[in-house]
Amino acid sequence: MAVSQDQFERVVRDMPGFGRDPASIRRRIEAMEAVLEGLFVIPGTNRRVGLDSLVGLVPVVGDLATAAMGAWMVWEARNLGMSKWQLARMAGNVGIDTLVGAIPFAGDVFDFLYKSNTKNLRIIRKHLDKHHPSTATIDA
Template sequence: MTEDVQRPRPMTADLPLGRDPVSIRRRIEAMEQLLERSFVIPGINRPVGLDAIVGLVPVVGDIVAMGLGAYIVWEARNLGLPKWKLLRMAGNVAFDSAVGAVPVVGDLFDFLFRSNTRNLRIVKRHLDKHHPDSRVIEG
C-alpha cells in the first residue's frame, strides 16, 4: 500500500469549536497532522508526529498516544459514523497501541504504522459521501 507523503503545514490555533461536519473535519485533520506529520526528520525526509515521539516513553507515552488517537474516534462518533466504522477505527488505535507497547520493535512500528492517518481516511470517505459540502480542496 502506498501512502501519500504530505509535507507538514504550519499548525494554527484557529480550530473551530462547532459541532457541524466542517468543524469536526478540521479538528480531526489537525489532530492527525499533530500525531503523524508534525515535522520532517532531516536526511530521510520522513514526516513524524507526536505519536511516534511520545511512544518512545515507556508505558506512559503509549497510553497518551492511545488517548489522543481515541479522540479522533470520539469525534468520528460525533459525526454519526456507523458502528462498524467506529469499531474499525478503534481497532486501528488498539492495534497501534498494542504493538507500539513492545520495546524497540514497537517504536519502529509507531514510525511506520499510522493509525491516525488511516482513521482520518475513514472519516474523509464518510464525509465526502454523506456531507459533500464539507470537502476542502487542498492545494
C-alpha cells in the same frame, strides 16, 4: 467576572473550528492527525513524524497518551454519526497501534511505520465526502 454557561457556549459556537458541525469536526480531526502523525519531516528523507512516534518512546505513559488522542478522534467520528463498523475499524487501528507500540524497541519502529491516525482520517474523510460533501477541502 463570571461567565454563564450560555455565554460560554455562544462564544465557543461562534469560534471557528469549535462548533459541532461536520466542517468544524473535520478541521479538528485533521489538525489532530497532523500533530500525531506529521509534525515535522526527518531531514534528508520525505518521512513525516509526529507526536505518536515521539511520545511513544516513553514506555507505557507515552503509548497511553497517544492512544487517548487517537480515541478522541474515534469519539469525534462517533459524533459525526459514522457506522459501528467504521468506528470498530478505527478503534481497531488505535488498539493495534497501542498494543504493538507498547513493545519495547520493536514497538517504537512500528509506531514510526504504522500510521493509525492517518488511516482513521482516511475513513473519516470518506464518510464526510459522502455524507457531508460541503465539508470537502481542496489539498494544495
